Amino acid sequence: MSVLVFVEGLNGEIKKSSLEAASYGSQVAQQLGTTATAVAIGEVHEEALARLGEQGISKVLYDADSRLNQFVADAYVKVIAKAAQQENAKVLVFSNSNIGAAVGAKLAVRLNGALATNVTSLPKTDGGQFVVTRGVFSGKAFADVNLAGDVKIIAVKKNAFEITQAAGNTAMVEKLSAELSDADFAAAPKETVMQDTEGGVLLQEAEIVVSGGRGLKGPENWHLVEDLAKALGAATACSKPVSDLDWRPHHEHVGQTGITVSPNLYIAIGISGAIQHLAGVNSSKVIVVINKDPEAPFFKAADYGIVGDAFEVVPKLIEAARALDK
Amino acid sequence: MKILVCISNVPDTTSKINFTADNKEFDKNGVQYVINPWDEYALTRAIELKEAKGGTVTVLNVGEADAEPNIRKALAIGADDAIRVNAKPVDAFFVAQQIAAVAKEGNYDMILMGKESIDYNGSQVHGMVGELLGIPSVVPAFKLDMLDDSTARLEREIEGGKEVVEVKLPFVASAQQPMSEPRIPNMRGIMTARTKPLAVKEPVGAEAKAEYVGYSKPEKKGGVKMIDPENAGELITLLRNEAKVL
Structure with missing residues (x-):
């Protein structure tokens, strides 16, 4: 055997x-x-x-x-x-x-x-x-x-x-x-279409995930998530409301009825942390939460937190991440 | 076209999960049950196909009598009739054998269900049913259309992309968003659901292979370390030197 x-x-x-x-x-x-x-x-x-x-x-x-x-x-x-x-x-x-x-x-x-x-x-x-x-x-x-x-x-x-x-x-x-x-x-696929994954990082296999929520106010601000992800070699993800609003594609939706991830580091920007979202990420080893609402429930599940405006905080993180020697 | 939609009765997504004192059983106390959200994508798509092409939608649940309110809800949303196999759904293999027996007897063209249940998250039943019936199972699908009376076109998710699959009826598929937009039952639906047929069947003899012997919950986090937003860059240093994840 x-x-x-x-x-x-x-x-x-x-x-x-x-x-x-x-x-x-x-x-x-x-x-x-x-x-x-x-x-x-x-x-x-x-x-x-x-x-x-x-x-x-x-x-x-x-x-x-x-x-x-x-x-x-x-x-x-x-x-x-x-x-x-x-x-x-x-x-x-x-x-x-x-x-x-x-x-x-x-x-x-x-x-x-x-x-x-x-x-x-x-x-x-x-x-x-x-x-x-x-x-x-x-x-x-x-x-x-x-x-x-x-x-x-x-x-x-x-x-x-x-x-x-x-x-x-x-x-x-x-x-x-x-x-x-x-x-x-007989049931072979007629066609296979691969997504362009930024930097080739698959969300389900990523060691670092940077995720954005409604706190980012609109898809036009997603460069904050993408730039931070790029600087850290991370995959990008989003919350359910964001994919429901079509700001981001469904295959990026992390949570109970989306994708479950368990990276080493999960960074949530502008996500309040509904129980359904937590279910999809709570086996991540380290969770960082950035939210301007100090009462956001996500802070209870976080290892590190910053209470602040994403539009001010994230650019500082991008700068610090870019300065890291790899 | 005859469509069979399998639904499970699961704790609401907002439920706090607790176990009995000996950690041997799930504690149902104070828990609201809903139709498994993934199954709702399958159910609504089945109803949409019926509305467009004609046919029937039968809802199937393998479970005990306490699942009936949610079976009625599926009828209120638009299914035509329902079957409940009167048995505790002990494991995926047991449930798959029950579904396969009902499917064989009813000669369904399409067997749909959610990609997984939000309680046991097995993602096993659809593949097992397809194998037991000797028909293709397309999982997890997020798009389902009929090309003609005997061929369906599905799009399924693969890691990092999607595949387009065309299959002849009959087949099994599991559903995930955005296959359909789940519906809320209207008053007329709720009224008519009361008189729609709900047949209760006894299970076929089948063995379970997986025995649940105990449960536990993830360890609580040690507490959150707050960082001054003015010094946000400090976070990156901590992630490298303290958490060692960068």
Whole structure:
């Protein structure tokens, strides 16, 4: 038996969230006294795959079928199921991404496995149990879940685990072919459109997020958020009212019914901190709140706060951030 | 066109979340329940499609009798009939098997639900239902239109972009904003909802795979350190030297 980690590529490299999943998977393997294998699909550089050794992966199975360069759930599931069977995998690890969650649910049915998504802890395996902690109630609580059955499938929350680095270790890369038929691509996307992400920072994977609310008074003032984000190498986000008003696109909306983020640093500018917004950000490691209303509820959830006018405070922050030596 | 919309009954978004003294169960005391907000995007889009193209919208809830007020609310918003599978929704796999059984029996063209529930945040049920029925599941979708009588065009979110997918009926899709603008029931809707059919079915035999053994809450923050707005730049220094996040 072994632990199998599904890794996703982006522009030929492995996604940061998948490096986290790989680190998690090798720790689980160590705990269970076995090895961790990764399965990669589509367009990823072979050197990037071999480098997964640094995260403790001993072997990578790679299906280079070019039809897999875009996400097709049925085909991906087939490849991963084949890898799982070949490796006799009893624990499968994914990142809790849109792709990971979609594929994990289908595999749970196909492999008759128990699935936990949004996982924030390594398993506790004493007494024949397999208990993991997962985020529930939109970030307001955690639940401990015992996964029953022979096969366990875990989708790990982004930014919840450190990427382990054992420099110089390389993984062995082996070709895998799941012999896919046209029928596996019946629901293939007609078109894929990528957004222009400023500086290439994906909101869901960002270590620093700068977020703006209605306190910024209008979309024409968003340069404050963008300039601070740029100076810090951060992704930009917004509150629900801001996306409802169409000041910013919906995919930037952070909160209970938007995107949940857990960066190292979340800077909220002109956001009062409604409970629904807090639910989307409260697992951030450090929260900074800038608001001119000293009674804004967000200050109660913050680590650092500035009571002041964003139009005066933020330019000072941009200046100080630009002066930092990187 | 027959559309099945699955809804869950969840604590209102403003709820404070508490657990029983032994941390084994969610404490329902004083908690208001609502239709899961993500499911509302699916429900309204289903009603819009019905209004434009004809057909029926059936609402399905896997849950106990206390979910009925919110099932009636879905009928008041515009669904035609409802089914409640009378069982505690113990885990995603159990719920998915119930939905798949109802879907198979009713021969639905489209099975819609929210991208996740705001209580257990699993994002699992839609994928499982698609797999159990052997039909595509398009998740998470934020746009859904019919191209012709048998083909739908959806846009789904991927990290950093979107994909356009065309699928033949039947299929499963999960919804997120801005798929539709959720509606508030009007007086006429509330009146007619009272007499719309709500069938209660017993669950099919199904096993659960995930057992919830305990709960906890995030640690409280140690308190906020305030910085003088005149010296706002000091914040950047603190973030680097004290919090060590820059």
